[in-house]
Amino acid sequence: MYPVLGLQVTVCIKALDFKRGGFDAGTFTFLIVVGIHLESFAFSPPHVHAVEHLRPVLRFGSSCASMDGNQGVARIILAGKHVSELDSRDFLLYGVEPRINFLSERLLSQFFGNLQLFFQFSTLFFELLKPFGPGLVLIDLCQNLLGFLLVFPEVFFSGDLFKLPYLFQLFFNVKDTPVTVLCGGGFRAGALFRIQTLFFSRFCVYRQGFATGNFNPKKSFFSHNANATFPYFASVYNRYTLFAMSHTFYQLKPSISNRKFDGRRRVIIEGVSPEIDDGRYPAKRVAGEKARVRADIFTDGADTVRAELCHRAGSSGAWKRVPMKPLVNDSWEGMFIAGVPGVWEYTVEAWIDHFQTWRKGLIKKIDAGQDVSLELRMGAAIVEQAAGRASKKDAVRLRELASVMKAGDASVAESAAQCEELHDLMQRYPDKEFAVRYDRVLKLRVDQKKAGFSTWYEFFPRSWAQEPGRHGTFKECQRLLPLVSRMGFDVVYLPPIHPIGSTKRKGRNNALVAGPDDPGSCWAIGSKEGGHKAVHPELGTVKDFEAFIREAERHGISVAMDIAFQCSPDHPYVKEHPQWFKWRPDGTVQFAENPPKKYEDILPIDFETKDWESLWIELKNVMLFWMKKGVRIFRVDNPHTKAFLFWDWAISEIKKEYPDAVFLAEAFTRPKVMARLAKGGFNQSYTYFTWRNTKKDLQEYLTELTTTEVKEYMRPNFWPNTPDILHEELQAGHRSTFIVRLVLAATLSSNYGMYGPAYELCEHVPVRKGKEEYLDSEKYEIKQWDMDRPGNIRAEITDVNRIRRENSALQQTNNIEFVRIDAGEGREHEMLMAYVKRSSDDSNIILTVVNLDPRNIHAGWLRFPLEHFELPHTHRFRVEDLMNGRTYEWDSEWNFVELNPEQMPAHIFRVHLHP
Numbered sequence: 001m002y003p004v005l006g007l008q009v010t011v012c013i014k015a016l017d018f019k020r021g022g023f024d025a026g027t028f029t030f031l032i033v034v035g036i037h038l039e040s041f042a043f044s045p046p047h048v049h050a051v052e053h054l055r056p057v058l059r060f061g062s063s064c065a066s067m068d069g070n071q072g073v074a075r076i077i078l079a080g081k082h083v084s085e086l087d088s089r090d091f092l093l094y095g096v097e098p099r100i101n102f103l104s105e106r107l108l109s110q111f112f113g114n115l116q117l118f119f120q121f122s123t124l125f126f127e128l129l130k131p132f133g134p135g136l137v138l139i140d141l142c143q144n145l146l147g148f149l150l151v152f153p154e155v156f157f158s159g160d161l162f163k164l165p166y167l168f169q170l171f172f173n174v175k176d177t178p179v180t181v182l183c184g185g186g187f188r189a190g191a192l193f194r195i196q197t198l199f200f201s202r203f204c205v206y207r208q209g210f211a212t213g214n215f216n217p218k219k220s221f222f223s224h225n226a227n228a229t230f231p232y233f234a235s236v237y238n239r240y241t242l243f244a245m246s247h248t249f250y251q252l253k254p255s256i257s258n259r260k261f262d263g264r265r266r267v268i269i270e271g272v273s274p275e276i277d278d279g280r281y282p283a284k285r286v287a288g289e290k291a292r293v294r295a296d297i298f299t300d301g302a303d304t305v306r307a308e309l310c311h312r313a314g315s316s317g318a319w320k321r322v323p324m325k326p327l328v329n330d331s332w333e334g335m336f337i338a339g340v341p342g343v344w345e346y347t348v349e350a351w352i353d354h355f356q357t358w359r360k361g362l363i364k365k366i367d368a369g370q371d372v373s374l375e376l377r378m379g380a381a382i383v384e385q386a387a388g389r390a391s392k393k394d395a396v397r398l399r400e401l402a403s404v405m406k407a408g409d410a411s412v413a414e415s416a417a418q419c420e421e422l423h424d425l426m427q428r429y430p431d432k433e434f435a436v437r438y439d440r441v442l443k444l445r446v447d448q449k450k451a452g453f454s455t456w457y458e459f460f461p462r463s464w465a466q467e468p469g470r471h472g473t474f475k476e477c478q479r480l481l482p483l484v485s486r487m488g489f490d491v492v493y494l495p496p497i498h499p500i501g502s503t504k505r506k507g508r509n510n511a512l513v514a515g516p517d518d519p520g521s522c523w524a525i526g527s528k529e530g531g532h533k534a535v536h537p538e539l540g541t542v543k544d545f546e547a548f549i550r551e552a553e554r555h556g557i558s559v560a561m562d563i564a565f566q567c568s569p570d571h572p573y574v575k576e577h578p579q580w581f582k583w584r585p586d587g588t589v590q591f592a593e594n595p596p597k598k599y600e601d602i603l604p605i606d607f608e609t610k611d612w613e614s615l616w617i618e619l620k621n622v623m624l625f626w627m628k629k630g631v632r633i634f635r636v637d638n639p640h641t642k643a644f645l646f647w648d649w650a651i652s653e654i655k656k657e658y659p660d661a662v663f664l665a666e667a668f669t670r671p672k673v674m675a676r677l678a679k680g681g682f683n684q685s686y687t688y689f690t691w692r693n694t695k696k697d698l699q700e701y702l703t704e705l706t707t708t709e710v711k712e713y714m715r716p717n718f719w720p721n722t723p724d725i726l727h728e729e730l731q732a733g734h735r736s737t738f739i740v741r742l743v744l745a746a747t748l749s750s751n752y753g754m755y756g757p758a759y760e761l762c763e764h765v766p767v768r769k770g771k772e773e774y775l776d777s778e779k780y781e782i783k784q785w786d787m788d789r790p791g792n793i794r795a796e797i798t799d800v801n802r803i804r805r806e807n808s809a810l811q812q813t814n815n816i817e818f819v820r821i822d823a824g825e826g827r828e829h830e831m832l833m834a835y836v837k838r839s840s841d842d843s844n845i846i847l848t849v850v851n852l853d854p855r856n857i858h859a860g861w862l863r864f865p866l867e868h869f870e871l872p873h874t875h876r877f878r879v880e881d882l883m884n885g886r887t888y889e890w891d892s893e894w895n896f897v898e899l900n901p902e903q904m905p906a907h908i909f910r911v912h913l914h915p
Contacts, residue, residue: 500521
């Protein structure tokens with residue numbers, strides 16, 4: 001049984017039509033169920049998370065009546081009579097002392113035992129309890145509280161079992177956060193909140209559901225009158241009511257098997273990979289990608305071992321099984337294809353195959369000319385046992401073969417024992433009595449495809465007014481989308497679109513004092529016009545933003561939104577929730593600092609506030625607000641300055657509702673901090689690519705990202721520039737440097753982005769020498785861009801993005817192999833770098849060669865690794881330069897390459913091994 005403590009529960013039922021001969025609204029109010037034995041579900045098991053370590057909604061003493069239902073039906077633990085520990089808040093009302101009367105255990109057990117489907121409640125409940133008479137009282141909590149069933153947190157019912165067309169919104173104040181109204185098929189009782197206050201002292205149900213501010217007992221379906229009938233409104237209006245309690249907070253934990261120990265299980269399973277931090281965090285794949293799992297599997301002695309990779313979508317349902325193949329040194333590998341976005345589970349199961357052990361020994365003895373009559377009888381017994389596990393047809397055939405092995409002529413019996421038919425049948429019905437399952441169930445986060453392959457373009461909407469000098473709008477920005485699409489970008493990232501504060505607003509070039517016309521930094525979020533759920537009024541309205549999203553999608557572009565959890569001093573949060581900020585002894589609020597830098601236009605949020613629960617809920621709801629407007633991709637600003645556990649929880653919660661959500665962590669910080677963010681749920685990560693400029697640095701960094709455990713959970717997104725970062729290498733202004741960094745970002749990583757149009761126009765002037773800030777930065781002013789300015793590299797960007805789309809080898813990151821280029825006399829070239837990427841079936845092979853010197857021509861001899869394709873060193877093949885369409889015939893593994901940066905500093909070859 002699941003324990004009572006630690007569970008938080010909520011559920012919906014229809015309102016019931018109890019006539020005066022049955023129950024009325026004053027007697028039937030509350031039925032408490034605090035546990036369900038999952039293995040006994042009669043219907044398709046739901047998705048259930050048993051959340052431990054939480055504040056319990058219902059805190060009962062040790063005296064609980066345990067009642068088992070009929071076979072195959074859910075077992076119920078009902079609350080006992082000792083309720084002294086109950087907190088009235090747990091029942092949604094203050095100052096109410098609950099009284100409990102129970103039926104006998106026998107009658108309650110009979111009731112639940114005959115309840116085949118819990119959620120056909122409105123009809124079955126009345127019919128089953130009607131014979132017990134009107135005097136039955138389960139819980140008399142208050143006259144007007146609608147009765148409902150308490151089940152498990154995080155329950156998701158799908159299919160035809162429990163479809164909810166509507167869930168009503170509660171009409172009480174939930175820490176200024178209303179409970180979300182969910183629509184459509186399916187129900188997930190995950191939005192659990194702690195109740196603070198009620199608008200009214202009693203509940204009132206209207207035909208339109210719950211309402212606020214218009215309580216009228218005469219118009220309600222039921223009032224405080226104890227003689228009023230309980231309305232049967234749900235079946236008429238096909239609506240359900242959601243009651244919510246305290247919110248579910250949790251920390252990610254490994255899933256440990258509680259399987260009973262049995263010393264007869266002799267197989268050892270260890271070294272399973274991917275397994276991130278003992279299973280605490282999920283590995284990552286995108287939909288349709290192969291998920292390869294390896295493990296060390298062995299047993300004592302020389303018995304034959306078999307193993308299967310078990311996987312499934314979600315955390316319930318039957319396992320799908322894939323045979324694992326032995327490699328070397330007791331290492332095994334299995335593979336399955338990642339399916340729809342969401343959390344998948346996988347584990348490994350292995351057992352000793354006694355039939356194969358016996359068969360190998362038999363063959364050795366036969367080859368040695370020994371008498372095997374006894375061995376044949378022993379094998380026949382193993383086959384007869386398998387017949388007991390087989391289907392009717394196969395069982396007949398197995399018994400026939402066993403009979404031949406026991407009583408047939410020696411040569412015939414030996415042939416039967418060694419025949420492939422017997423081998424195949426025995427493989428089909430293995431003996432798993434002592435099978436061993438790995439002691440952890442591991443998680444796999446499957447993301448939408450843009451999490452694994454995406455091309456980002458960042459621009460400031462306010463700079464795209466049709467008239468110079470005016471603030472741009474979302475409607476005007478729509479004219480940029482066709483150009484962005486033609487350049488080959490499929491994600492448009494917008495810096496914060498919210499109202500900007502005026503207090504301590506920054507001026508041009510980060511000046512401490514702003515001029516009257518300075519728009520300020522859009523990262524200083526919040527003003528009297530609103531905060532994180534509002535749109536800057538000069539950009540337009542929320543409806544205009546939704547229209548922009550729809551227009552972008554029409555061009556094949558997803559809109560990525562900036563999430564920056566920080567506030568200007570004018571943000572509504574500062575007045576409404578002062579406890580979310582740090583206050584100094586002089587009564588002023590603590591602004592952001594990175595000494596000696598001061599950011600007085602920004603206030604950091606205090607994640608150690610006593611009111612952290614409300615803070616977490618609100619920040620999560622900010623993201624959900626925009627997701628309901630159509631956003632599915634977020635670039636998160638400085639996530640490493642917010643609590644890791646918040647991100648773990650918030651991203652996990654959001655992805656239960658929106659499994660296709662993508663979060664990019666903008667965190668240029670210490671490696672372990674960046675890795676922890678990726679483990680905790682971020683789908684993509686900014687990296688050190690901007691500061692990796694030499695051949696040695698690039699190769700070492702890519703080797704770390706693609707060959708260590710990091711590759712299982714951290715997806716790099718390479719950016720050659722951002723509004724904050726103009727690297728020193730770009731400040732020289734060489735057009736070829738911009739092309740080199742473009743090619744490197746786009747071909748080394750499957751995800752890359754740029755801040756435009758600064759990049760394609762080769763903007764390169766820093767605010768001053770030694771700084772990575774742009775002069776006249778767009779962060780602090782509205783700019784006007786000439787997209788056709790001479791010297792731009794828009795054509796090269798378009799070509800590179802086209803090549804990425806057309807070649808699947810470039811749509812992955814971890815498939816990279818660096819190849820050698822010699823400068824002469826066995827000395828490797830320092831300025832020419834080359835690497836190969838190939839698709840999983842080798843149908844697409846891309847060789848990229850880059851000249852890292854923007855000023856000088858460099859040449860060398862490149863060795864292509866033909867042996868990795870099982871081809872001789874003298875194999876003749878053809879390469880096609882996808883940047884200019886030229887082709888070259890290569891006669892062997894060593895070939896001459898030369899790159900002139902004034903013409904084109906890179907080759908992107910498609911390799912045709914069999915022209």
